[in-house]
Amino acid sequence: MAAKPFASSADTEAKQQTLEVLADGVYALTAEGDPNVGAIEGEDFLVAFEALATPTAAREWLALLREHTDKPVRYLVLSHYHAVRVLGASAFDAEIILTHEKTHELIRERGEEDWASEFGRMPRLAKDAGSVPGLTWPTQTFADRTTIDLGGDRGELVLEYFGRGHTEGDIVAWLPQRKILFAGDLVEAQAALYTGDAFHMDWAGATLDRVKDLGAEMLVGGRGAVSRGRDEVDAAVEQTRNFLQVMIREVGGVHGRGGTLKEAFEATHAALVDDYGHWPIFEHCLPFDVSRLWDEFSGIERPVIWTAERDREVWDLLQA
Numbered sequence: 655m656a657a658k659p660f661a662s663s664a665d666t667e668a669k670q671q672t673l674e675v676l677a678d679g680v681y682a683l684t685a686e687g688d689p690n691v692g693a694i695e696g697e698d699f700l701v702a703f704e705a706l707a708t709p710t711a712a713r714e715w716l717a718l719l720r721e722h723t724d725k726p727v728r729y730l731v732l733s734h735y736h737a738v739r740v741l742g743a744s745a746f747d748a749e750i751i752l753t754h755e756k757t758h759e760l761i762r763e764r765g766e767e768d769w770a771s772e773f774g775r776m777p778r779l780a781k782d783a784g785s786v787p788g789l790t791w792p793t794q795t796f797a798d799r800t801t802i803d804l805g806g807d808r809g810e811l812v813l814e815y816f817g818r819g820h821t822e823g824d825i826v827a828w829l830p831q832r833k834i835l836f837a838g839d840l841v842e843a844q845a846a847l848y849t850g851d852a853f854h855m856d857w858a859g860a861t862l863d864r865v866k867d868l869g870a871e872m873l874v875g876g877r878g879a880v881s882r883g884r885d886e887v888d889a890a891v892e893q894t895r896n897f898l899q900v901m902i903r904e905v906g907g908v909h910g911r912g913g914t915l916k917e918a919f920e921a922t923h924a925a926l927v928d929d930y931g932h933w934p935i936f937e938h939c940l941p942f943d944v945s946r947l948w949d950e951f952s953g954i955e956r957p958v959i960w961t962a963e964r965d966r967e968v969w970d971l972l973q974a
Contacts, residue, residue, distance in 0.1 A: 657974045660966065661775035661938045668778075673718045674880055677832050679808065681722065682874045683715055687845050687934025688779065689738055692836050692874055693719055694829065697805025699728035703827050703836045705742040705790065707773070710782035712742030729802060731813060732792065733838025733876075734821045735760040736851075737772040738779050743790040754815050755795040756823030764959045765789045771960045775938065816840070816864040819857035820849070820876075822956075828868060835870035835887075843878030843890040845934045847897050850942035851957040854950060858898035866891045877934060900925050901947055909951040919944045919972040941972040 669686040676682055679695030692703040700723065706712045730748035732740050735757045743751060766789065773780040802811040809831035816826065820839040827836040839848065840861065849857075866888065873881040873890055881890045904925050908918035922944050930936050945968050946957055958964070 658937060660969055660974075662779075662935060663775070663777060665776070665778055665938075671715075671718070673722075675722070676834055676872055676874075676880065677829075679723070680829065680832060680834055681719060682836075682880055683718065684874075684879060687877050690874055690877060691715055692827075693723075694804065694811055694827070695723055695725060696728070696802070696808060698725060699805075700725045701729040701731060701802060701804075701811055701827075702727050702746055702748065703731050704733060704739050704838070705730060705746065707738040707741055707776075707779045707786075708781050708783060709742050709745040709785040709787075711779070712745035716745060731825075731827055732757065732790070733826070733836075733840075734824045735765065735768065736821070736839075737765075737769045738776060739838075740790040741769065741786045744787050750794050751790065751792045752794045752796075752800075752813065753792040754823035754825045755797055757821070757825075758792050758795050758823075760821065760823060761789055761791065767959050767961045770962045771965050774962045775965060817856055817861040818853035819861040820847075821851045822853070824861075826865065826868075828870070833869065833871040835865075835868060835873045837865060837873055837875050839876030840865055841873060841875040841890050841894050843873070843875045843881050843886075844893070845875070845877035846930050846936035846939050847894060847943065848935065848939045849898070849901070850939070850946045850960060852943075852946060854898050854902055854947050858895050858902065862891055862895050897926065897930060901943060905944055905947045906951055909948060915945065915948050916972060918948055937973070941968050944972065 669688045671683055671685045674682045681693045683691045694701045727746045727748045730743055730746045730751045732753045773783055799814045812828040813825050824838055824840050870887050871884055873887045875890055881887045901922055904922040905918045908921055923940060
């Protein structure tokens with residue numbers, strides 16, 4: 655049997671981008687399982703949510719957005735530190751780049767390695783990789799909660815940290831007046847999870863509980879279609895939780911009986927593939943997901959830094 659191509663290296667087909675107007679002045683760009691981005695209009699400014707992987711990719715998103723508004727970007731909010739979410743930041747000319755304080759620390763600790771790792775795993779997303787001027791550094795951070803006054807009768811945008819999940823520093827952007835939530839990679843709608851830097855037990859428990867308790871009526875996850883209505887929103891949250899819980903059950907079972915990482919991967923793949931295997935990036939993510947969860951069960955609290963070399967070692971062991 656032929657070896658599977660590394661990560662998403664064989665995923666070369668462009669995805670159809672769709673700009674959706676969720677409410678007056680609230681926008682989302684989805685792309686068939688590629689990373690989602692969004693924007694919220696203030697009275698005389700824009701808040702952009704996520705930056706894509708390169709300035710060239712980000713400028714294409716901004717060109718679509720400019721068909722609806724010409725307000726300048728005052729705030730660029732980044733939900734977490736991963737390269738495909740942040741390295742396009744320079745295209746926005748934002749006055750303020752805003753993240754959780756832990757995200758700032760993670761960029762300092764592992765930003766360079768993550769950049770090389772992610773661009774190697776997902777070369778199609780690294781459009782014009784040479785356009786990236788360097789690491790993206792936040793200019794403002796917060797610990798638990800902060801708000802942006804949108805002006806006029808637009809209400810406020812609430813940025814909130816609900817606990818460890820996809821990374822140590824994920825935040826959401828919540829429009830309580832509209833009940834619209836930009837959840838970042840804490841929730842995926844019909845897309846497989848990447849958990850290589852995750853805290854699985856926290857994420858599957860209290861963190862997702864707090865996301866669900868907001869009562870959003872529209873949700874933009876990190877990947878996948880926009881969820882509309884409470885039923886779809888709750889389904890997206892619970893689908894994300896179920897993916898995590900199945901992983902915890904399978905990896906924990908193999909680890910507990912003294913099995914191997916390879917056995918844990920095979921058991922987890924078998925348990926998830928029927929329900930999730932047809933979704934974007936499932937085969938790509940699962941080796942890295944299982945490896946991180948195995949480390950958690952082994953008592954390694956914080957994720958080991960992914961490098962391009964380590965990526966290949968784990969892939970060759972589990973998925974090649």
